[in-house]
Amino acid sequence: MLPPDPVEEARTHIETIAEELKKDPSLLNDPGIQKSLGVLRNHDPLRFETYLKKCRITTAIKETLLSTLDEAEQITDECIVAEEIPVDIKAEASQIISEGWSFDYIYRVWQSRHLGDGRAGKALIISVGAQSCTNTNGIHVIVNGRRGSGKSDCIDKASELLPPEYLLFGDMSPQAVYYFAQEMPDGAIIAFDDVTFNDAYASVQKRCTTRYQQGAAHRVVLDRGPFTFTTKPRIAFWCTSVDRQFDEQLQDRYFAIDVEDSPDHTAEVISFMKERDAGIDQAVEYRETLICRVIFRDLKSHLFEVVIPFADRITVYDGIEQRGYKILSDMVKAFCAFRYAVRERDDTGRLIAAEKDFEDAKLLFDEAEGHGEEKYTDAEKKVLRALINCGYVATIKNLTDVTELSSTRLRDILNGRGQDDQRRYGLLAKCPHLTVERVSETAHYDPGPGEPTSKMTAHNEYRLDRSFELSDVYNSRIYLENRTDNVACRRVDVAVDVVTIDSGEEVNVDDVVKVRETDDVSSSPSGDVVAASGAQTSQNATSTTSSARSISIESTSTATSGVRQATSTSGEPRIFGLSISYYEDWAKEKGGRLRPKTLAEDGAINEGRAVMALEILKSSYGWTKDDEGYYPPSEEAGD
Known part of the structure; x- marks a missing residue:
């Protein structure tokens, strides 16, 4: 199928809203309409002038519109230049990814720019992780608070860290979501600030959230016949609102967060703003922004099916309904997706969530006081x-x-x-009371x-009603039952042990189970290693995983345990899924030196990632770079 013609799409878009523009010229502020008009002005100027006359646009409004379109093109050009990412930033981002710190790093950067409201920042970031999973329902976030409480800043600071091509932020008509979103990449974010819902907005968002994995369709009839607009898959919505007041179906689709709002917090925020006014290192902030964007782009280049092998041990109490469990489940999968480089896969290629992912998801779910019909602002x-x-x-x-x-x-x-x-x-x-x-x-x-x-x-x-009770303390309604170390629940780890133990001869599954039963499974969580099932196994068993090395950027204190290096089943670290031995062997085959181009010739990774991988080998694994390429510590410079 041929790719869509952007000029034809722009013509169709303007045709569909021509009558509305006649009645309300203020719709020209809509970024989707401006984009379509900009395409027509550059590629079909005659049609552009015809539409302006048809829509009865006055000369004064036309002059303002042309100025706005010129400014938009200039901003776009500046953004394209700004997104040229230096190699050292790509390498640093790749190291963060390879060691499983992606979520923690992005959250730390966000928190350094917005004081407090940690649960809002976590929810916004984790919603992006859910977009890289094929078996999620989507996490859509609404941030609530009174005027001036900082809810808009929550989303503004998160939006800065996203790659610009994945973000649509601003006021728009309900139908513009269809017209504009179909031109965005899969996994885009649509953000609204201070939204007041009406039936049209509610209808559009219900369709988009229901068809999260497939994309929603909108059919219109034009002079040339019927036409269908289709949004891209896995679009997520972020919005702010004074009160989350919309029908139950739409409320059920949003994960709601209240911003912190107290006199003490306000005083702390003012002090924080004064510190930033006194002077911040713009170069450092810009570098952090680029690193976050590289991490997000890498995440969005993957699509995972994530399984939760311990799901049968997740217990929920009354008050958590289906939608609430789906949000929790999506959070677990999203945390796992952010940590894909340090998570195992099963024999079908599915990513396997670890209990650490559940713990972080539960913490966020509880910090936001869960999800349900009677969740009050x-x-x-x-x-x-x-x-x-x-x-x-x-x-x-x-x-x-x-x-x-x-x-x-x-x-x-x-x-x-x-x-x-x-x-x-x-x-x-x-x-109801x-x-x-x-x-x-x-x-x-x-x-x-x-x-x-x-x-x-x-x-x-x-x-x-006098029977109504309002608690000041949220009691968690979710917990993970303790693991029972019997043969039945440990068979999920057999595949890993077969790979570890097998020396080329046939392995009997029952023998493997017996080996597992003799393992020391009573070690503390802090000393455990994540196995293929997501359960934790003894350091004295089959894994030889080393402790995670420190990375070159500052890590948050919350990410110091429970996450191991990206490893094969024998515990060897990996970069972009390839073991260190792979790189060393490939260097030997190439005369002791590796160049990005020769590494990419193997087909396992592209040349861009090859550059990042070699930089990580140099900075973290003792490799050296000279005029002929990169070589491991075992090779002498003159060899």
Whole structure:
């Protein structure tokens, strides 16, 4: 099938929205529409002028539009130049990848630019990992908080670390998601800031999230006949909102995070901002940004099917429904994808998650207080506590006095602030224990001459069921049962042991199981090595894995245990899946020296990765570089 013609796609796009542009010229601010108009201006100027006249664009608006299109082209050109990545940055990123620190490094960089809100940063980053898995449902993140609380900065700082070609950030019409997203690469991120959902936005996002792995289709009828727009697979949504008020189906698709919002945190953020204003090393930040982008691009160049061999030991309590478990499962797979270089594969090539991946996923899931229908925002919790303090019955005036929120803000929280049918999904719709009753009262008083003796007034009373309980502490509803070391559960490790033990002769599976049963399986987690099943095995058993070496960039303290080097089944480190012995043997075959081009001739890795691999060998494994190439420590310079 021929690739799509961008000019024809631009013509089709503008045709579909021409009538809307006539009614509302402000749609010209839409980045998708601007991109299509830019394509037409450069490649079909006659059609460009025709469309502007058809849409009744005035001369003043046209001049502004042309200026905007010129500026957009200049910014695009600058971004293309800026994304030329130096070899040393690629090499450093590759070392981080090969040692399993990808997630930790990106998170540390994000946290150095945004103070606090760690759970929001982790959720945004891990959603990208889920895009590199073929058996995930997608992690879509909504960050909530009052105006000025830092929710937009959470997404801004994460967006800076993404490769620009994978990000669509800004206001757009609902249908523009289809028009623009189909031109983006697989695994793109679409980000909205301070979104207020209406039915059209809700419908588009439901389709895209439902068809996460395949891409969503949108069919329109044009003058030339029917046309179908299709988004790319594995698109993830990031958005911010004051209140996450939309229907249950859409709420169920988003993993919700509240930003930190307290006087103490605000003071800390102001101090943090002052430190940055005093001067930061722009060169260091730019280098870190490029390293993160290289890591993300590498991750997006892979697609994994991830299995969780210990899934039958994951126990969930009441309150975790199917969607909640799917999000947890996707997080486990996403952490595993970030650490693909240090994770084993089964005999069908599937990536095998380790218990470390579950532990990190559970920590993030619990930090965000899980996922469920009755997960309340901080503002909603404030109103519910006020109702309890008012004796479970209160008017707007009562709630205003207790919460110190305005009556308008309280009505938004209780009734919803969305548009169309989405407006109905406030706290009254979310909390089944909360009801509202219209109460009428008659006031009697001594009238003046000719005045009535009474007056009737009406107001809303909000009633909370007295059985309702609101806990200030989130109790985890997920845990991993202890492993039972019997033959049945250890057979999943047989494939690894066969490779390790087999010396060319036939190996009996029962004999292998007996060997496994004699292993010391009671060692502490800190001394364990991750086996093919994701379970941990004794250092004294078949693995000879060495401890992870330190990397050239600073690592976070949370990533110091539970992750081993990328190894074969015998424990030898690997770079891009190839053992150190492979590189040494290949150097011997090539006269003791390796060049990127000769290494790439073998076909195992491309020339770009060959450069990175050789730089890692030089920086971490004692290899030397001279005019003739790279050679291992065992080779003399004159040989």
